[in-house]
Amino acid sequence: MRQRAVKTLSVSVPSLSGCPRALYAKKKAKFPSEDYMSTKFRATDVLDNDEEIKQLNREINNLNESNNEMEADMVNLQTQISSMEKNLKSIEHENKMIEEQNEALFMELSGLSRALIRSLANIHLPHMQEPITEQNFDNYVSTLTDMYTNKECFQSPENKALLESINKAVKGIKV
Known part of the structure; x- marks a missing residue:
């Protein structure tokens, strides 16, 4: 049998390490292991962040409750102020009426005094x-x-x- 000689062709592939396009592409490419390591993202960080998020949520809830209480207090104060203003207007009106009555009584008394002085x-x-x-x-x-x-x-x-x-x-x- 005849042996056939197999000639292997060797194809040489040039290295991309010196190619600027290859370097740019490598920098742009994100590999999962590199991404996690570059941000130092670990399971303990997730737990710490989870606790911080829970704490922040508790603080937000407390602030919301405090805001709701403050808003209720403000509404109550506005109601009280409105009531006081209404009472004040009522008192001012009553005082004006009393002043008018006093003025009328004073005029009447003054007239009576003059009449008494003339008579006596x-x-x-x-x-x-x-x-x-x-x-x-x-x-x-x-x-x-x-x-x-x-x-x-x-x-x-x-x-x-x-x-x-x-x-x-x-x-x-x-x-």
Whole structure:
């Protein structure tokens, strides 16, 4: 038999280590083992991160609860403030009404005082030197009050006549 000679062809493949394109492609290529090692990603890191995430979630929940409580407190405060403002307006309105009534009563009292002064202008009280005026009005009224409350004053005929003339003068005043 004839042996055939087998000639092997040797094909030489050039190395890519010097090729710039090959270096760029190698840098771009990601191999799982290199990726994990480059970021130092380990199972303990996952557990640590998991605990940190749980802690952060607890803190977020606590903050949400605190925010909800604060919002409820704010709504409550706004309600109280609105109620206080409404009460204040009501009180201001009542005070205005009272001021108007007081002013009306003052005007009426002032008119009565002038009418009393005119009616009693000619009547001199024994304890007072001058006739009634706006300046001595309070003293005059106090003296009259004392005379009417003192029962002994009615015993004297002079005082009795004086009190009757005062009664006549006052009866003409319309209230």
